[in-house]
Amino acid sequence: xxxxxxxxxxxxxxxxxxxxxxxxxxxxxxxxxxxxxxxxxxxxxxxxxxxxxxxxxxxxxxxxxxxxxxxxxxxxxxxxxxxxxxxxxxxxxxxxxxxxxxxxxxxxxxxxxxxxxxxxxxxxxxxxxxxxxxxxxxxxxxxxxxxxxxxxxxxxxxxxxxxxxxxxxxxxxxxxxxxxxxxxxxxxxxxxxxxxxxxxxxxxxxxxxxxxxxxxxxxxxxxxxxxxxxxxxxxxxxxxxxxxxxxxxxxxxxxxxxxxxxxxxxxxxxxxxxxxxxxxxxxxxxxxxxxxxxxxxxxxxxxxxxxxx
Amino acid sequence: xxxxxxxxxxxxxxxxxxxxxxxxxxxxxxxxxxxxxxxxxxxxxxxxxxxxxxxxxxxxxxxxxxxxxxxxxxxxxxxxxxxxxxxxxxxxxxxxxxxxxxxxxxxxxxxxxxxxxxxxxxxxxxxxxxxxxxxxxxxxxxxxxxxxxxxxxxxxxxxxxxxxxxxxxxxxxxxxxxxxxxxxxxxxxxxxxxxxxxxxxxxxxxxxxxxxxxxxxxxxxxxxxxxxxxxxxxxxxxxxxxxxxxxxxxxxxxxxxxxxxxxxxxxxxxxxxxxxxxxxxxxxxxxxxxxxxxxxxxxxxxxxxxxxxxxxxxxxxxxxxxxxxxxxxxxxxxxxxxxxxxxxxxxxxxxxxxxxxxxxxxxxxxxxxxxxxxxxxxxxxxxxxxxxxxxxxxxxxxxxxxxxxxxxxxxxxx
Numbered sequence: 001x002x003x004x005x006x007x008x009x010x011x012x013x014x015x016x017x018x019x020x021x022x023x024x025x026x027x028x029x030x031x032x033x034x035x036x037x038x039x040x041x042x043x044x045x046x047x048x049x050x051x052x053x054x055x056x057x058x059x060x061x062x063x064x065x066x067x068x069x070x071x072x073x074x075x076x077x078x079x080x081x082x083x084x085x086x087x088x089x090x091x092x093x094x095x096x097x098x099x100x101x102x103x104x105x106x107x108x109x110x111x112x113x114x115x116x117x118x119x120x121x122x123x124x125x126x127x128x129x130x131x132x133x134x135x136x137x138x139x140x141x142x143x144x145x146x147x148x149x150x151x152x153x154x155x156x157x158x159x160x161x162x163x164x165x166x167x168x169x170x171x172x173x174x175x176x177x178x179x180x181x182x183x184x185x186x187x188x189x190x191x192x193x194x195x196x197x198x199x200x201x202x203x204x205x206x207x208x209x210x211x212x213x214x215x216x217x218x219x220x221x222x223x224x225x226x227x228x229x230x231x232x233x234x235x236x237x238x239x240x241x242x243x244x245x246x247x248x249x250x251x252x253x254x255x256x257x258x259x260x261x262x263x264x265x266x267x268x269x270x271x272x273x274x275x276x277x278x279x280x281x282x283x284x285x286x287x288x289x290x291x292x293x294x295x296x297x298x299x300x301x302x303x304x305x306x307x308x309x
Numbered sequence: 310x311x312x313x314x315x316x317x318x319x320x321x322x323x324x325x326x327x328x329x330x331x332x333x334x335x336x337x338x339x340x341x342x343x344x345x346x347x348x349x350x351x352x353x354x355x356x357x358x359x360x361x362x363x364x365x366x367x368x369x370x371x372x373x374x375x376x377x378x379x380x381x382x383x384x385x386x387x388x389x390x391x392x393x394x395x396x397x398x399x400x401x402x403x404x405x406x407x408x409x410x411x412x413x414x415x416x417x418x419x420x421x422x423x424x425x426x427x428x429x430x431x432x433x434x435x436x437x438x439x440x441x442x443x444x445x446x447x448x449x450x451x452x453x454x455x456x457x458x459x460x461x462x463x464x465x466x467x468x469x470x471x472x473x474x475x476x477x478x479x480x481x482x483x484x485x486x487x488x489x490x491x492x493x494x495x496x497x498x499x500x501x502x503x504x505x506x507x508x509x510x511x512x513x514x515x516x517x518x519x520x521x522x523x524x525x526x527x528x529x530x531x532x533x534x535x536x537x538x539x540x541x542x543x544x545x546x547x548x549x550x551x552x553x554x555x556x557x558x559x560x561x562x563x564x565x566x567x568x569x570x571x572x573x574x575x576x577x578x579x580x581x582x583x584x585x586x587x588x589x590x591x592x593x594x595x596x597x598x599x600x601x602x603x604x605x606x607x608x609x610x611x612x613x614x615x616x617x618x619x620x621x622x623x624x625x626x627x628x629x630x631x632x633x634x635x636x637x638x639x640x641x642x643x644x645x646x647x648x649x650x651x652x653x654x655x656x657x658x659x660x661x662x663x664x665x666x667x668x669x670x671x672x673x674x675x676x677x678x679x680x681x682x683x684x685x686x687x688x689x690x691x692x693x694x695x696x697x698x699x700x701x702x703x704x705x706x707x708x709x710x711x712x713x714x715x716x717x718x719x720x721x722x723x
Contacts, residue, residue: 048569069571077569081562085319087327096319100312100570128326144566 001026001183002152007056009042009207016042017054018207024185026151029178031194032187033299034204040187041080042207044156047185048077060152073102076150076182080157082137083144086130090121090140093129098147108147115143118173135166142170146177153177155186159193171197191295201295203302210302218298225252225264227297228271230278232259232285242281243274255300262300264293312572316580317587320554324588334547335592338539339599346532346604360391361442364400364412371420377413377453390446404434411435411446423461532604537686538659540596541679545625545650548589552629555581555717556639564721574721578714582626589622609689617685617695620702624678627709634716653677678702 002024009017016039024030032040045051047058049066058065065071084093094112099105116122119139124132129140142158155174159167174197178184188194194201195215202212211218236256243253243263250266251274265271268290278285291297324331363381367374381392395403400412414432422429433450435443558564567577597614600606608614632649636642654660656670657679663671674680685698 045565048565050565050568069573072569072571075569077566079562079566081565083562083566085323085563087323088319092322096315097566097570099315100567100572102571 001061003057003059004047005057005059007043007046007054007058009039009046009051009054015207017046017056020056020207020209022202022209022212024152024183026183027178027181028200029174029184029186029198031198031201032185032204033189033191033194033201033295034187035189035303037206038204039207040204041156044077044154044185044187047152047154048075048079073148074151076145076148076153078142078145078153078155078158080160082141084129084137084140087128089126089128090116090132091125093140094144094147097144101148103148111147111149115146118146118176119143120169135162135169138162138166139169139173142173146173149182151182153182153184155184157187157189159188159190167193191299195295203299205303211298215295218295219293221298221301225266225293226268227254227291227293228263228265228274229289229291230261230263230274230285231287232278232283234259234261234278234283234285236261238281239278239283242277242283246270246273246277249273254297262297264297264301310576312570313576313580313583316567316572316577317583320551320580320584321587324551330550331547331588331592334543334550335595335599338536338543338596339603342532342536342539342600342604345535349531360387360389361411361445362409363390363392363446364403364409365392365394366397366400366412366414367394368397368417369415369419373420373423373457374415376457377415380453390449401434404436407436407438409436410439410442413446413450423457426461426465530607532600533606533608533690534687536596536600536604536606537683538654538657538679540593540600541621541657541682542650542654542659543596544589544593544621544682545653545678547592548585548622548625549629549632549646549650551588552581552585552626552633553639553642554584555630555633555720556636556642559720560639568721574718575714577721578630578717581717582630582710582713585626585629586619586622589625590618593618593622607690608686609692610694613689613694614686616699617682617689617702620699620706621678621682621685624702624706624709627706627713628678630717631709631713634713634720653679656680658683 002022004020004022007017007020008015018039020039020043022030032043034040042051046054047065049072060071061074063071065075084097088096091112094115095108098108098112103111113122113125116125119142121136121139121143124136129137132140138158138161142155145153145155153174158174159170162170171193174184174186178199186194186198200213201215201218202209203218204210211221235258239256239261240253243251247253249270251270252264254262254264256262263274265274271288271290275285275288365378365381367378378392378394380386381390393409397414400409400414403409404412412434414434416430416432419429431450431454433443433447435447437443558567564577568574594615597606597608597618601608629646632646633642636645654677656666656673657663657677658666658674659679663674663680663683666674681698681702685695685702688695688698
């Protein structure tokens with residue numbers, strides 16, 4: 001349904017999207033995972049039609065997304081900002097934003113009522129939005145993007161800055177939308193959100209997809225290995241140097257920063273060898289944890305840095 | 310088109326939901342007009358000074374003192390002074406109680422000394438608690454003294470005869486002696502009448518007959534002159550606030566969201582221009598109606614005023630559309646808009662009469678909407694259709710809008 005080919009966009013010298021390509025089918029919920037500056041918002045902005053001066057093609061339902069204005073009726077956007085009018089009621093906002101699409105007015109009213117129920121704001125629909133909490137505003141922001149029943153829903157970090165209850169509610173809505181057949185692209189830097197919500201995950205950094213697939217596909221990248229997290233008073237360079245000759249014997253250094261490093265080991269028997277090398281190199285280790293492989297480990301392996309970096 | 314009207318409807322609904330800013334901007338010019346009118350306007354009849362309370366103590370009780378008393382009794386003097394004749398002790402008591410502005414004491418033998426052409430003295434006791442009113446009484450008595458002195462000196466011989474008449478008992482008075490005295494007096498009166506009738510010096514009251522000027526400016530006329538200037542100044546403030554949506558929607562992400570819908574940039578720009586235009590016209594009409602109801606302001610034919618309001622509001626909407634296309638953010642818009650509006654208002658005559666301004670200021674004034682709106686409103690008051698102000702406002706408004714549209718289109722798309 002959606003085919004993105006070689007999408008490239010730069011801001012001056014900075015390459016925000018680097019020959020980005022992706023395909024998406026109806027009902028798929030794609031989680032775009034990446035640290036700040038990975039290019040997630042740039043991608044959403046281009047798909048939404050609010051960013052120009054890029055190269056590459058985007059085909060949606062067999063047509064050029066940017067040449068056919070009518071396709072905007074099939075696209076739903078939930079921006080990062082609370083983009084609605086605070087002085088109006090939730091219902092007025094839904095009617096206004098929904099009215100900008102080619103939806104009959106009577107349908108909009110009915111649909112607005114349904115969505116207020118869905119986002120649990122039915123009792124507050126006639127109240128000015130300025131009285132709402134952050135979580136309620138986020139839910140309304142999401143509802144506005146769904147009013148015209150889009151075939152493709154783009155959500156740019158829809159759970160930023162809200163409480164757990166509101167977050168769970170929004171993720172539930174996203175799952176429901178996907179289950180109803182709408183394709184969803186959902187950007188975040190919360191690993192847990194994509195693990196629980198998305199049918200497909202793409203790890204993105206520096207404008208490119210580093211790896212994509214289901215959660216299991218991605219975990220397989222790290223392999224059936226244990227992950228060892230080492231904390232101590234050491235610098236990254238001597239740490240990497242100390243373990244250099246173990247690389248071919250079932251020990252893989254996933255990431256190393258000053259004071260914190262992650263390794264993948266084929267068997268727990270490898271751990272004493274690792275510790276021995278570190279003591280010999282006079283590197284002080286204060287803590288060590290053994291973990292099962294997770295999306296976080298995959299991310300570390302692929303990008304060499306934490307999502308929060 | 311449907312989407313353009315939807316955005317317009319939404320903008321107007323938002324104004325109605327949060328009308329405080331507009332209400333304040335409508336109330337301020339009305340309040341300022343009221344204050345200026347009250348402070349600088351002509352005084353109403355009932356606001357004139359009340360008669361000055363004066364106490365008069367007459368120790369003489371003769372012809373001259375009665376003459377002074379009767380001079381206070383003529384109509385014109387009655388409006389100025391409220392005279393109470395009393396004795397000196399009661400007079401002092403009342404003065405100490407602050408019941409009068411001044412006390413005039415006419416001494417004993419006042420008439421006889423006058424007739425003998427001896428110097429005589431009035432005493433004027435002034436109330437120290439009052440600033441101006443006792444001085445008015447003092448001046449009046451001084452003038453009275455000058456007049457009496459002049460009359461006594463001019464009719465010196467006759468006055469002596471008069472004194473003789475007063476002092477001589479009736480049974481020993483010789484009427485034969487009165488004939489020549491009266492004959493001399495008649496001659497002097499005839500000679501004096503040449504100067505008195507008609508008077509050599511006369512006072513003529515005349516009011517200006519300048520073109521367009523009314524014979525007398527009432528307070529309502531003054532309001533009619535002040536309110537258009539105030540109205541156009543606050544029209545600029547209100548429309549500026551409305552048009553700021555262009556930039557605040559952009560900063561809040563609402564503009565981006567709108568551009569993800571089938572709404573076209575031109576539809577959005579047209580809706581915003583219409584929003585500023587319609588709001589501006591509504592505000593001007595409300596101010597005009599309020600001015601008529603509260604201050605009895607006359608605007609002239611309503612249809613003409615509607616045309617002028619439409620032209621001024623369109624100019625203002627177009628100007629602020631361009632302004633918001635050029636500024637970077639809402640802080641910059643806030644920082645620049647107020648000085649621009651104040652400059653327009655000063656040079657354009659909203660704050661002072663353009664005729665009282667230096668030539669250079671007046672030359673700059675013709676570049677402002679204030680000047681053309683004020684001139685147009687004055688023209689309508691005199692019954693004319695303000696074709697030139699309307700053409701200038703509408704024409705320059707179209708030019709501004711033509712510049713604003715491409716500039717805004719660029720700002721809408723990142």
